[in-house]
Amino acid sequence: MHGTKIIVLRMKELIYTAIFAGVGIILLLLIVYLFVGKGRSEGKQDTADANERYQAGIYTKDITLGESTASLEVALDTDHIKSVKIVPLDESITTMYPLMEPAVKSVSNQLAAGVAPEEVELTKESKYTQQIIVDAVEEILEEQGASNQTVK
Template sequence: MSAKTKIIVLHMKEVIYTGIFLLLAVILAIVLFFMFGSGQKKSASADAKSLYKPGIYTSSIDLNENTFDLEVTVDSDRVTSIRLVNLSESTAAMFPLMEPALESLASQIYTSQSLENIQYSEDQKYTSMILLNAIETALKKAENN
C-alpha cells in the first residue's frame, strides 16, 4: 500500500495578500450594492409622486369691503404653514374669530395633511368655512398636475 502524500508549501506573504484582496473585494461589492441598489429607485419614484409644487400660494378673502390674503406654504408633499396676510387691525377687530379659527384649522391640517374631516365649533362655523374655501383655493394653485 503506497499512499501518495502531497505537501503544499504556502508562503505567509501570499496568504496575507490574498486575504487583503478578498476583504477589499467584499467591501467594494457592499459599497456598489448600496450605491446602485434599490434606494435610488425609491427616491426617484417619491419625487415623481409629489403632491404640490413647493412654494407660497395666496388666496384673497373679501369681507365687508375689507380684503386680506390667506397664505399657504407647501413643500413637495405637505402643508407647512398657513397664515393671514395684510389683515388690518380694524378687520381683526370686526372679525375677532378669524385668527382663532385659522389656528384651529391649521393645526388640524398640519397633523392630517388633508382638508377632509376638519372639525370646527358651531360659533366659528361660517368663519371656518370661509377660511377652508380660501385654503382649498390656494392648495389648488399648488397642486402638481
C-alpha cells in the same frame, strides 16, 4: 512548407489598432451605461414624484370679508401643508371679525397635523369663518394642482 506563415506588422499599425480597439470598448461601455443607467434613474424619479404631493412654496389667495379684503397665505412643503395665516392681519379685520385669528390658527393646526382640507373639523363658534378659510385653502391647492389626500 506551407505550414508556417510569417506576418510582419509594423509598430505603427499595432498602436493604431490598440487605440481604435480601446475607443470602441469605451464607446460600447458608455452606450450600455447610458441605457441601463437611464432606466434606473427614471425609476428613482418616479418614486420621488409619487412622494411629492404638493409643489413646495408659499401661495396666497385674497378673501373678501365684508367690505375689506384679507390675503390668506398657505405654506406648502412637498408632502404636507406647513401653515395657514392671514397677512397682514390689520386691526380693522380683527375688530370686525374677532374670531378670524383663532379660526385661522385652528385650521392651520389641523392642516399642519396632516388632516385633509375637506376633513377639517369646524367649531360651532366660528364655523362660517373656518369654512371660508378651508375653501380658500382648497382653491389654492386646486390652482397649484395638488392632490388632497391625508398625510400619514
